[in-house]
Amino acid sequence: MQSIQASELAAWIEDTGREQPLLLDVREEWEVHTASLPGIVHIPMNSIPDALEQLPRDTDIICICHHGMRSMQVARFLEHHGFSRVINLSGGMDAVSRTVYPHIPVY
Secondary structure (H helix, E strand, O other): OEEEOHHHHHHHHHOOOOOOOEEEEOOOHHHHHHOOOOOOEEOOHHHHHHHHHHOOOOOOEEEEOOOOHHHHHHHHHHHHOOOOOEEEEOOHHHHHHHHHOOOOOOO
16 A cells, blocks of 8 residues: 655645545544545545445545544555555644644644
């Protein structure tokens, strides 16, 4: 499984000439309301098995959670189900808030 650091993700998002990934946020609703990136697709971790058909197989999917552990599990699950372009955000939204976008609350 591939992983990406918060700074690498920020550079990718800000590169308008690059195909943009699907930002799959697998956190709970309250977490997304507390701190999130614009343009996410929110599917809580426990709903992923029922949402596989909603996810594209021809786009990079970056899995996001609070610290990177739930998203790693989801990324492995997606790979197990045939998704080949899955990337885990190391450090999750906590790393994004602390290192790249300080305007996003740390919780």
